[in-house]
Amino acid sequence: xxxxxxxxxxxxxxxxxxxxxxxxxxxxxxxxxxxxxxxxxxxxxxxxxxxxxxxxxxxxxxxxxxxxxxxxxxxxxxxxxxxxxxxxxxxxxxxxxxxxxxxxxxxxxxxxxxxxxxxx
Amino acid sequence: xxxxxxxxxxxxxxxxxxxxxxxxxxxxxxxxxxxxxxxxxxxxxxxxxxxxxxxxxxxxxxxxxxxxxxxxxxxxxxxxxxxxxxxxxxxxxxxxxxxxxxxxxxxxxxxxxxxxxxxxxxxxxxxxxxxxxxxxxxxxxxxxxxxxxxxxxxxxxxxxxxxxxxxxxxxxxxxxxxxxxxxxxxxxxxxxxxxxxxxxxxxxxxxxxxxxxxxxxxxxxxxxxxxxxxxxxxxxxxxxxxxxxxxxxxxxxxxxxxxxxxxxxxxxxxxxxxxxxxxxxx
Numbered sequence: 001x002x003x004x005x006x007x008x009x010x011x012x013x014x015x016x017x018x019x020x021x022x023x024x025x026x027x028x029x030x031x032x033x034x035x036x037x038x039x040x041x042x043x044x045x046x047x048x049x050x051x052x053x054x055x056x057x058x059x060x061x062x063x064x065x066x067x068x069x070x071x072x073x074x075x076x077x078x079x080x081x082x083x084x085x086x087x088x089x090x091x092x093x094x095x096x097x098x099x100x101x102x103x104x105x106x107x108x109x110x111x112x113x114x115x116x117x118x119x120x
Numbered sequence: 121x122x123x124x125x126x127x128x129x130x131x132x133x134x135x136x137x138x139x140x141x142x143x144x145x146x147x148x149x150x151x152x153x154x155x156x157x158x159x160x161x162x163x164x165x166x167x168x169x170x171x172x173x174x175x176x177x178x179x180x181x182x183x184x185x186x187x188x189x190x191x192x193x194x195x196x197x198x199x200x201x202x203x204x205x206x207x208x209x210x211x212x213x214x215x216x217x218x219x220x221x222x223x224x225x226x227x228x229x230x231x232x233x234x235x236x237x238x239x240x241x242x243x244x245x246x247x248x249x250x251x252x253x254x255x256x257x258x259x260x261x262x263x264x265x266x267x268x269x270x271x272x273x274x275x276x277x278x279x280x281x282x283x284x285x286x287x288x289x290x291x292x293x294x295x296x297x298x299x300x301x302x303x304x305x306x307x308x309x310x311x312x313x314x315x316x317x318x319x320x321x322x323x324x325x326x327x328x329x330x331x332x333x334x335x336x337x338x339x340x341x342x343x344x345x346x347x348x349x350x351x352x353x354x355x356x357x358x359x360x361x362x363x364x365x366x367x368x369x370x371x372x373x374x375x376x377x378x379x380x381x382x383x384x385x386x387x388x389x390x391x392x393x394x395x396x397x398x399x400x401x402x
Contacts, residue, residue, distance in 0.1 A: 010214060022148060040212050084298070084299050088292075092290070099214075099289040099292075101284060104280075104281065104284060105281060107283060115286075115288055118202065
Protein backbone atom coordinates (compact mmCIF):
# COMPACT_ATOMS: atom_id res chain seq x y z
CA UNK A 1 0.00 0.00 0.00
CA UNK A 2 1.42 3.36 -1.02
CA UNK A 3 0.60 6.64 0.68
CA UNK A 4 1.11 10.17 -0.62
CA UNK A 5 1.92 12.57 2.22
CA UNK A 6 1.09 16.14 1.20
CA UNK A 7 2.81 18.14 3.91
CA UNK A 8 5.14 21.14 3.90
CA UNK A 9 6.84 20.41 7.23
CA UNK A 10 9.79 18.10 6.68
CA UNK A 11 10.01 16.92 10.32
CA UNK A 12 6.33 15.96 10.22
CA UNK A 13 6.45 14.19 6.87
CA UNK A 14 9.57 12.31 8.02
CA UNK A 15 7.89 11.26 11.27
CA UNK A 16 4.66 10.20 9.52
CA UNK A 17 6.66 8.36 6.85
CA UNK A 18 8.50 6.47 9.55
CA UNK A 19 5.19 5.56 11.26
CA UNK A 20 3.84 4.30 7.94
CA UNK A 21 6.95 2.29 7.07
CA UNK A 22 6.91 0.72 10.51
CA UNK A 23 3.46 -0.60 9.70
CA UNK A 24 4.15 -1.93 6.22
CA UNK A 25 3.18 1.08 4.09
CA UNK A 26 5.43 2.81 1.58
CA UNK A 27 5.15 6.55 1.00
CA UNK A 28 6.16 9.59 -0.98
CA UNK A 29 6.07 13.22 0.05
CA UNK A 30 4.74 16.28 -1.76
CA UNK A 31 5.64 19.62 -0.18
CA UNK A 32 2.41 21.34 -1.14
CA UNK A 33 -0.93 20.70 -2.82
CA UNK A 34 0.28 21.64 -6.30
CA UNK A 35 3.14 19.15 -6.21
CA UNK A 36 0.70 16.62 -4.72
CA UNK A 37 -1.63 16.94 -7.70
CA UNK A 38 1.27 16.57 -10.12
CA UNK A 39 2.32 13.39 -8.35
CA UNK A 40 -1.23 11.99 -8.42
CA UNK A 41 -1.29 12.54 -12.18
CA UNK A 42 1.86 10.49 -12.61
CA UNK A 43 1.48 7.74 -10.08
CA UNK A 44 -1.20 5.69 -8.30
CA UNK A 45 -1.47 6.08 -4.51
CA UNK A 46 -3.77 4.06 -2.25
CA UNK A 47 -4.23 6.85 0.30
CA UNK A 48 -3.51 10.56 0.54
CA UNK A 49 -2.61 12.22 3.86
CA UNK A 50 -3.25 15.92 3.45
CA UNK A 51 -2.13 18.87 5.54
CA UNK A 52 -4.34 21.96 5.64
CA UNK A 53 -1.96 24.90 5.88
CA UNK A 54 0.67 24.82 3.15
CA UNK A 55 2.24 27.37 0.78
CA UNK A 56 1.42 27.53 -2.97
CA UNK A 57 -1.69 25.33 -2.68
CA UNK A 58 -3.25 24.50 0.67
CA UNK A 59 -5.29 21.44 1.64
CA UNK A 60 -8.66 23.07 0.98
CA UNK A 61 -7.58 24.19 -2.49
CA UNK A 62 -6.18 20.71 -3.13
CA UNK A 63 -9.55 19.12 -2.28
CA UNK A 64 -11.41 21.58 -4.52
CA UNK A 65 -8.98 21.00 -7.39
CA UNK A 66 -9.11 17.21 -7.08
CA UNK A 67 -12.90 17.32 -6.71
CA UNK A 68 -13.50 19.16 -9.97
CA UNK A 69 -10.93 17.19 -11.98
CA UNK A 70 -10.79 13.58 -13.05
CA UNK A 71 -7.43 12.99 -11.40
CA UNK A 72 -7.48 9.45 -10.01
CA UNK A 73 -6.78 9.35 -6.31
CA UNK A 74 -7.19 7.11 -3.30
CA UNK A 75 -9.19 8.12 -0.23
CA UNK A 76 -8.01 11.45 1.22
CA UNK A 77 -7.41 11.76 4.96
CA UNK A 78 -6.78 15.23 6.38
CA UNK A 79 -3.85 15.42 8.79
CA UNK A 80 -3.76 18.84 10.36
CA UNK A 81 -3.57 21.07 13.42
CA UNK A 82 -6.89 22.60 12.31
CA UNK A 83 -9.31 20.95 14.70
CA UNK A 84 -12.31 23.27 14.72
CA UNK A 85 -15.62 21.61 13.91
CA UNK A 86 -16.25 23.92 10.93
CA UNK A 87 -12.89 22.99 9.38
CA UNK A 88 -13.63 19.29 9.81
CA UNK A 89 -17.07 19.71 8.24
CA UNK A 90 -15.60 21.72 5.38
CA UNK A 91 -13.01 19.02 4.61
CA UNK A 92 -15.64 16.27 4.67
CA UNK A 93 -17.91 18.35 2.43
CA UNK A 94 -15.05 18.68 -0.05
CA UNK A 95 -14.43 14.94 -0.16
CA UNK A 96 -12.00 14.05 2.62
CA UNK A 97 -13.06 10.71 4.12
CA UNK A 98 -11.22 10.96 7.44
CA UNK A 99 -9.68 13.64 9.58
CA UNK A 100 -6.60 13.22 11.74
CA UNK A 101 -6.00 16.01 14.22
CA UNK A 102 -2.43 16.79 15.25
CA UNK A 103 -0.90 15.85 17.56
CA UNK A 104 -1.63 12.18 17.03
CA UNK A 105 0.01 8.88 17.84
CA UNK A 106 1.10 6.10 15.52
CA UNK A 107 -1.96 4.12 16.72
CA UNK A 108 -4.30 6.93 15.64
CA UNK A 109 -2.67 7.20 12.20
CA UNK A 110 -2.80 3.49 11.46
CA UNK A 111 -6.30 3.01 12.93
CA UNK A 112 -7.66 5.87 10.82
CA UNK A 113 -6.21 4.32 7.64
CA UNK A 114 -7.67 0.96 8.73
CA UNK A 115 -11.09 2.58 9.28
CA UNK A 116 -11.02 3.89 5.72
CA UNK A 117 -9.89 0.50 4.43
CA UNK A 118 -12.76 -1.25 6.24
CA UNK A 119 -15.34 1.22 4.98
CA UNK A 120 -14.24 0.77 1.34
CA UNK B 121 15.95 3.77 26.08
CA UNK B 122 16.08 1.85 29.33
CA UNK B 123 18.70 -0.72 30.31
CA UNK B 124 16.56 -3.56 29.04
CA UNK B 125 18.74 -5.93 27.01
CA UNK B 126 18.15 -5.90 23.26
CA UNK B 127 17.27 -9.59 23.10
CA UNK B 128 14.27 -8.93 25.39
CA UNK B 129 12.95 -6.21 23.08
CA UNK B 130 13.47 -8.56 20.12
CA UNK B 131 11.72 -11.42 21.86
CA UNK B 132 8.55 -9.48 22.72
CA UNK B 133 8.53 -7.43 19.50
CA UNK B 134 8.59 -10.71 17.57
CA UNK B 135 5.57 -12.16 19.43
CA UNK B 136 3.65 -8.89 19.04
CA UNK B 137 4.45 -8.75 15.35
CA UNK B 138 3.47 -12.35 14.66
CA UNK B 139 0.20 -12.11 16.55
CA UNK B 140 -1.01 -8.57 15.79
CA UNK B 141 0.89 -7.44 12.73
CA UNK B 142 2.11 -4.42 14.71
CA UNK B 143 5.78 -4.04 14.01
CA UNK B 144 8.20 -2.39 16.41
CA UNK B 145 11.45 -1.68 14.54
CA UNK B 146 14.56 -1.29 16.65
CA UNK B 147 14.36 2.51 16.58
CA UNK B 148 10.92 2.28 18.19
CA UNK B 149 11.89 -0.12 20.95
CA UNK B 150 11.66 2.75 23.43
CA UNK B 151 7.88 2.71 22.86
CA UNK B 152 7.84 -0.70 24.53
CA UNK B 153 9.39 0.46 27.81
CA UNK B 154 6.15 1.71 29.39
CA UNK B 155 4.31 -1.34 28.10
CA UNK B 156 6.94 -3.66 29.60
CA UNK B 157 6.44 -2.01 32.97
CA UNK B 158 2.68 -2.49 32.75
CA UNK B 159 3.11 -6.10 31.60
CA UNK B 160 5.37 -6.95 34.53
CA UNK B 161 2.96 -5.33 37.01
CA UNK B 162 -0.08 -7.11 35.60
CA UNK B 163 1.65 -10.46 35.68
CA UNK B 164 3.11 -9.84 39.13
CA UNK B 165 6.76 -9.91 38.15
CA UNK B 166 9.45 -7.62 39.53
CA UNK B 167 10.56 -6.30 36.15
CA UNK B 168 10.65 -7.13 32.46
CA UNK B 169 13.66 -9.45 32.85
CA UNK B 170 11.73 -11.61 35.27
CA UNK B 171 8.71 -11.46 32.93
CA UNK B 172 10.94 -12.47 30.02
CA UNK B 173 12.25 -15.48 31.96
CA UNK B 174 8.68 -16.54 32.70
CA UNK B 175 7.74 -16.26 29.03
CA UNK B 176 10.82 -18.27 28.04
CA UNK B 177 9.71 -20.94 30.49
CA UNK B 178 6.39 -21.32 28.68
CA UNK B 179 3.70 -18.94 27.51
CA UNK B 180 0.18 -19.63 28.73
CA UNK B 181 -2.79 -18.39 26.75
CA UNK B 182 -3.51 -15.75 29.40
CA UNK B 183 0.07 -14.49 29.45
CA UNK B 184 -0.05 -14.06 25.72
CA UNK B 185 -3.42 -12.28 25.80
CA UNK B 186 -2.22 -9.87 28.46
CA UNK B 187 0.92 -9.17 26.46
CA UNK B 188 -1.13 -8.44 23.35
CA UNK B 189 -3.59 -6.27 25.26
CA UNK B 190 -0.77 -4.23 26.74
CA UNK B 191 1.13 -4.11 23.47
CA UNK B 192 -1.77 -2.85 21.41
CA UNK B 193 -2.79 -0.38 24.10
CA UNK B 194 -6.33 -0.54 22.82
CA UNK B 195 -8.22 -0.40 26.04
CA UNK B 196 -9.71 3.00 25.34
CA UNK B 197 -10.77 2.47 21.76
CA UNK B 198 -14.24 3.29 20.48
CA UNK B 199 -15.74 0.33 18.60
CA UNK B 200 -12.87 -1.82 19.80
CA UNK B 201 -13.01 -5.06 17.81
CA UNK B 202 -15.32 -3.87 15.04
CA UNK B 203 -16.66 -7.32 13.95
CA UNK B 204 -17.94 -7.86 17.48
CA UNK B 205 -19.81 -4.56 17.43
CA UNK B 206 -21.32 -5.55 14.09
CA UNK B 207 -22.59 -8.80 15.65
CA UNK B 208 -23.99 -6.99 18.69
CA UNK B 209 -25.63 -4.19 16.72
CA UNK B 210 -26.82 -6.01 13.62
CA UNK B 211 -27.65 -9.46 14.97
CA UNK B 212 -27.85 -9.76 18.74
CA UNK B 213 -29.74 -6.61 19.72
CA UNK B 214 -32.36 -6.86 16.93
CA UNK B 215 -32.81 -10.52 17.81
CA UNK B 216 -33.27 -9.77 21.51
CA UNK B 217 -36.54 -8.00 20.67
CA UNK B 218 -38.14 -11.49 20.62
CA UNK B 219 -37.46 -12.04 24.29
CA UNK B 220 -38.33 -8.76 25.87
CA UNK B 221 -41.93 -9.56 26.80
CA UNK B 222 -44.39 -6.81 27.65
CA UNK B 223 -41.78 -4.30 28.76
CA UNK B 224 -40.04 -4.59 25.38
CA UNK B 225 -36.96 -3.39 27.15
CA UNK B 226 -33.51 -4.73 26.30
CA UNK B 227 -30.98 -4.55 29.09
CA UNK B 228 -27.26 -4.48 28.40
CA UNK B 229 -24.51 -4.53 31.01
CA UNK B 230 -20.98 -3.37 30.22
CA UNK B 231 -19.37 -4.66 33.38
CA UNK B 232 -15.90 -3.16 32.92
CA UNK B 233 -16.62 -0.03 30.93
CA UNK B 234 -13.38 1.83 31.70
CA UNK B 235 -13.72 5.40 30.40
CA UNK B 236 -17.00 4.73 28.63
CA UNK B 237 -16.05 4.04 25.02
CA UNK B 238 -17.81 0.67 24.97
CA UNK B 239 -21.32 1.73 26.11
CA UNK B 240 -21.18 4.95 24.08
CA UNK B 241 -20.13 3.00 20.98
CA UNK B 242 -23.17 0.75 21.37
CA UNK B 243 -25.50 3.75 21.61
CA UNK B 244 -23.91 5.52 18.65
CA UNK B 245 -24.18 2.30 16.63
CA UNK B 246 -27.88 2.02 17.49
CA UNK B 247 -28.55 5.65 16.63
CA UNK B 248 -26.77 5.15 13.31
CA UNK B 249 -29.03 2.14 12.67
CA UNK B 250 -32.09 4.33 13.45
CA UNK B 251 -33.07 2.12 16.36
CA UNK B 252 -36.58 2.92 17.59
CA UNK B 253 -35.81 3.60 21.25
CA UNK B 254 -39.38 4.59 22.08
CA UNK B 255 -40.81 1.27 20.88
CA UNK B 256 -37.93 -0.88 22.11
CA UNK B 257 -36.16 0.87 24.97
CA UNK B 258 -32.59 -0.17 25.54
CA UNK B 259 -31.01 0.43 28.92
CA UNK B 260 -27.28 0.20 29.17
CA UNK B 261 -25.76 -0.19 32.58
CA UNK B 262 -22.03 0.55 32.57
CA UNK B 263 -19.87 -0.30 35.55
CA UNK B 264 -16.25 -0.31 36.55
CA UNK B 265 -14.30 -0.95 39.70
CA UNK B 266 -12.28 2.26 39.36
CA UNK B 267 -14.21 5.32 40.56
CA UNK B 268 -11.90 7.79 38.86
CA UNK B 269 -12.27 6.17 35.45
CA UNK B 270 -16.01 5.87 36.05
CA UNK B 271 -16.23 9.60 36.68
CA UNK B 272 -14.49 10.20 33.38
CA UNK B 273 -16.92 7.83 31.64
CA UNK B 274 -19.89 9.61 33.13
CA UNK B 275 -18.56 13.02 32.13
CA UNK B 276 -18.05 11.74 28.61
CA UNK B 277 -15.25 14.21 27.90
CA UNK B 278 -12.32 13.02 25.81
CA UNK B 279 -9.11 14.55 24.51
CA UNK B 280 -8.06 14.75 20.88
CA UNK B 281 -6.14 11.49 20.94
CA UNK B 282 -8.96 9.58 22.65
CA UNK B 283 -11.65 10.65 20.19
CA UNK B 284 -9.43 9.61 17.31
CA UNK B 285 -9.10 6.04 18.56
CA UNK B 286 -11.54 3.90 16.59
CA UNK B 287 -14.12 6.64 16.06
CA UNK B 288 -14.98 7.55 12.45
CA UNK B 289 -14.88 11.31 11.92
CA UNK B 290 -18.56 11.41 10.88
CA UNK B 291 -19.55 10.04 14.29
CA UNK B 292 -17.31 12.53 16.08
CA UNK B 293 -18.95 15.49 14.38
CA UNK B 294 -22.43 14.04 14.87
CA UNK B 295 -22.36 12.86 18.48
CA UNK B 296 -19.81 15.13 20.22
CA UNK B 297 -19.58 18.83 20.92
CA UNK B 298 -16.25 20.57 20.93
CA UNK B 299 -15.19 22.24 24.17
CA UNK B 300 -11.81 23.86 23.54
CA UNK B 301 -9.27 21.07 23.22
CA UNK B 302 -11.80 18.47 24.37
CA UNK B 303 -14.82 16.71 22.98
CA UNK B 304 -17.95 16.00 25.01
CA UNK B 305 -20.42 13.27 24.15
CA UNK B 306 -23.91 14.65 23.47
CA UNK B 307 -26.78 13.98 25.82
CA UNK B 308 -28.62 12.16 22.99
CA UNK B 309 -26.06 9.39 23.47
CA UNK B 310 -25.42 9.74 27.18
CA UNK B 311 -29.06 9.52 28.24
CA UNK B 312 -29.18 5.83 27.28
CA UNK B 313 -26.36 4.86 29.65
CA UNK B 314 -26.31 4.79 33.44
CA UNK B 315 -23.10 4.33 35.37
CA UNK B 316 -22.23 2.70 38.67
CA UNK B 317 -19.35 1.18 40.59
CA UNK B 318 -19.13 -2.61 40.55
CA UNK B 319 -16.50 -5.03 41.78
CA UNK B 320 -16.70 -8.32 39.93
CA UNK B 321 -15.08 -10.21 42.78
CA UNK B 322 -16.78 -8.62 45.77
CA UNK B 323 -20.10 -7.04 44.72
CA UNK B 324 -23.42 -8.88 44.76
CA UNK B 325 -24.57 -9.77 41.29
CA UNK B 326 -28.13 -9.21 40.04
CA UNK B 327 -30.06 -12.31 38.95
CA UNK B 328 -31.73 -12.86 35.53
CA UNK B 329 -31.59 -9.21 34.66
CA UNK B 330 -29.59 -8.73 31.47
CA UNK B 331 -30.02 -9.71 27.83
CA UNK B 332 -26.44 -8.93 26.82
CA UNK B 333 -23.46 -8.82 29.12
CA UNK B 334 -20.13 -7.51 27.90
CA UNK B 335 -17.16 -8.51 30.00
CA UNK B 336 -14.26 -7.87 27.69
CA UNK B 337 -10.60 -8.15 28.56
CA UNK B 338 -11.31 -8.46 32.24
CA UNK B 339 -11.15 -12.16 33.04
CA UNK B 340 -7.68 -12.49 31.52
CA UNK B 341 -6.41 -10.39 34.40
CA UNK B 342 -8.09 -12.51 37.07
CA UNK B 343 -6.59 -15.41 38.97
CA UNK B 344 -8.06 -18.81 37.99
CA UNK B 345 -9.89 -19.12 41.31
CA UNK B 346 -11.48 -15.68 40.84
CA UNK B 347 -12.48 -16.54 37.29
CA UNK B 348 -14.12 -19.69 38.55
CA UNK B 349 -16.07 -17.54 40.98
CA UNK B 350 -17.11 -14.85 38.51
CA UNK B 351 -18.22 -16.94 35.51
CA UNK B 352 -21.22 -18.60 37.24
CA UNK B 353 -22.28 -15.18 38.54
CA UNK B 354 -22.18 -13.74 35.03
CA UNK B 355 -24.30 -16.71 33.97
CA UNK B 356 -26.88 -16.01 36.69
CA UNK B 357 -27.01 -12.31 35.89
CA UNK B 358 -28.30 -13.10 32.39
CA UNK B 359 -31.91 -13.75 31.42
CA UNK B 360 -32.60 -17.22 30.00
CA UNK B 361 -31.93 -16.06 26.45
CA UNK B 362 -29.07 -13.82 27.41
CA UNK B 363 -25.56 -13.87 26.01
CA UNK B 364 -22.13 -13.18 27.40
CA UNK B 365 -19.48 -11.47 25.31
CA UNK B 366 -15.82 -11.70 26.19
CA UNK B 367 -12.88 -9.93 24.57
CA UNK B 368 -11.56 -10.96 21.16
CA UNK B 369 -9.26 -13.89 21.75
CA UNK B 370 -10.75 -14.67 25.17
CA UNK B 371 -12.64 -17.91 25.63
CA UNK B 372 -14.08 -20.15 28.32
CA UNK B 373 -11.91 -23.06 27.22
CA UNK B 374 -10.62 -24.93 30.22
CA UNK B 375 -13.12 -23.22 32.50
CA UNK B 376 -16.05 -24.95 34.12
CA UNK B 377 -19.12 -23.14 32.83
CA UNK B 378 -22.71 -23.73 31.77
CA UNK B 379 -22.43 -21.43 28.76
CA UNK B 380 -22.57 -22.83 25.25
CA UNK B 381 -20.05 -21.02 23.10
CA UNK B 382 -20.61 -20.63 19.39
CA UNK B 383 -19.54 -18.39 16.55
CA UNK B 384 -22.30 -16.00 15.51
CA UNK B 385 -21.43 -14.01 12.39
CA UNK B 386 -17.71 -13.64 13.00
CA UNK B 387 -17.78 -13.40 16.79
CA UNK B 388 -17.56 -15.91 19.60
CA UNK B 389 -20.74 -15.62 21.69
CA UNK B 390 -21.47 -17.46 24.94
CA UNK B 391 -25.13 -18.42 25.13
CA UNK B 392 -27.01 -19.10 28.33
CA UNK B 393 -29.61 -21.19 26.48
CA UNK B 394 -28.81 -23.48 23.57
CA UNK B 395 -27.69 -21.46 20.54
CA UNK B 396 -30.10 -23.47 18.34
CA UNK B 397 -33.07 -22.33 20.43
CA UNK B 398 -31.79 -18.80 20.21
CA UNK B 399 -31.50 -18.92 16.44
CA UNK B 400 -34.81 -20.76 15.89
CA UNK B 401 -36.75 -17.97 17.46
CA UNK B 402 -35.40 -15.52 14.89
